[in-house]
Amino acid sequence: MAGYLNRFIDLGFPELAGTDEQTGRALCWVKIRNPRLMPGNDITAGGTVATDEHGRPLDTKAAARESFAIMSKLIIAGHVWDATWTPDLDADGNEIDPNAEPPLLPMPASPADVAKMPMQILNAIGEEMSKASPR
Numbered sequence: 176m177a178g179y180l181n182r183f184i185d186l187g188f189p190e191l192a193g194t195d196e197q198t199g200r201a202l203c204w205v206k207i208r209n210p211r212l213m214p215g216n217d218i219t220a221g222g223t224v225a226t227d228e229h230g231r232p233l234d235t236k237a238a239a240r241e242s243f244a245i246m247s248k249l250i251i252a253g254h255v256w257d258a259t260w261t262p263d264l265d266a267d268g269n270e271i272d273p274n275a276e277p278p279l280l281p282m283p284a285s286p287a288d289v290a291k292m293p294m295q296i297l298n299a300i301g302e303e304m305s306k307a308s309p310r
Contacts, residue, residue, distance in 0.1 A: 179212050183251070186299050192256070205253035207300060210307035217248050218307055243286040246300050250284045258293040 187201030194201055210218050224241055225233045232238035260277035262270045280288045289297070 179209075181209055182212060183207065184209050184303055186296070186303075188293075188295060188299075191293060191295060203255055203296075205255060205296060205300070206251050207249040207303060208251060210249060210304045213249075213307070218245060218304065239290070240286065242297075242301075243289040245304070246289045246297065247284050247286045249300060249304070250282070250289065253280070253282050253284065255280045255282075255284075255292055255296060257291045259291045 184207050186205050186207065188203040189201040192201070192203040224238045227233060256277040257280055258277070262275050263272065265271055280291060284292070
């Protein structure tokens with residue numbers, strides 16, 4: 176087989192949703208392209224976010240949007256629920272439907288979908304990205 180090895184990275188998050196009893200695979204997971212094998216233009220920020228003298232973004236919301244766009248280029252598959260979803264509650268704060276589940280995010284994920292992922296997943300993807308261009 177020609178081409179690069181380790182083209183994809185599987186990231187599982189059993190601590191977020193448990194594991195499948197039959198397969199042992201995490202129920203919450205993402206498969207990303209290996210950032211170390213991607214072209215620089217696909218993995219680096221567009222440079223449109225202004226930074227201070229320490230390299231920190233002046234507009235953190237713009238920097239987050241740019242990060243979500245980059246991450247969406249990495250994610251090729253996954254099983255992730257919308258972390259922005261909250262259940263309907265009654266007046267006492269109890270779930271009206273205890274069986275209600277958050278919607279799954281579509282895959283591959285758009286930048287808007289990435290923005291709805293739990294921080295633990297975003298941090299794991301960010302760690303893989305940092306391996307591609309350590310500072």
